[in-house]
Amino acid sequence: MNQSLPQSKRLETFEIPDTPMRRWLQFSATSEADVFRMAFDDRHIGNPFIRALHGGVVGSMVEMSAEMLVRSLAPEGENVELVSSAIDYVRVTKDVDLFARAKLVRQGRRLVFAEVWCWQDSEDTPVARGNCTLRLY
């Protein structure tokens, strides 16, 4: 069962840390608090023949989206670390921006479970979905 975001106000004001990884992925927030964007760059290509995104890049986007959602909701001073991710690639990707909506499945005292759906053209035609387990410490 999906749980509604308990502290959505904090998510809206949360600032994504400006790290080399964020810049490499060209990861940013959007006007929707739980939706993130990866601006396309040629280095994100995995299959140059059909100009599809690299599966690992899509995987990184899933993981970073889950992590940013959880970081934004975690109590002050708590660190967040990804424990595992399981990603299904449900549709072929192309050389345009990638979006991700992250949802909290359950937040426990030490573990958080999140679900992420990614799309390019329309949220109705997802390209990947991922389930992530994260550890608060």
Next chain:
Amino acid sequence: MAMTADEKPKHPAEIFFSSNHPISSYVSVRFVGVENHVLTIALEAPAAFVDNEVTGEVHSGLATLILDTVLGGAVMGEMEKIQPIATVGLTTQHMRRAVKGEPLLCRARFEGIHRDMAHMSGMLVNADTGETLSTATGTFMLGTRSKPLGARL
């Protein structure tokens, strides 16, 4: 240039990792070898993937990206004829994040092919100590851009 008599033909995975693949623009990977269906690639954790500038830890996404690449490369090495492949599923467990500059080995094991699906497993380890950083299993579809199922019925 023609191959000389004492030159061994390159393994398909070696060709794949030495070609001008987009990944080579940000991660320097080196083909180590293939033995008993296990492909080994060496790399250093790149600065571009740092997620914590205080500790130098790189994002778990590096492990996901490298494992996807090496598992896919190992699939290429098992095929009689090179054809495009696509990742269908990838499950990754992260034990520890690599640190910038850390020497790493990524190993991918070919588990089998059934119909047009290749099943792989792999791990990312510290090259000096053998400590496991991440493990993964992946499924890959052989041959992409086929007609949709409905068109074949």
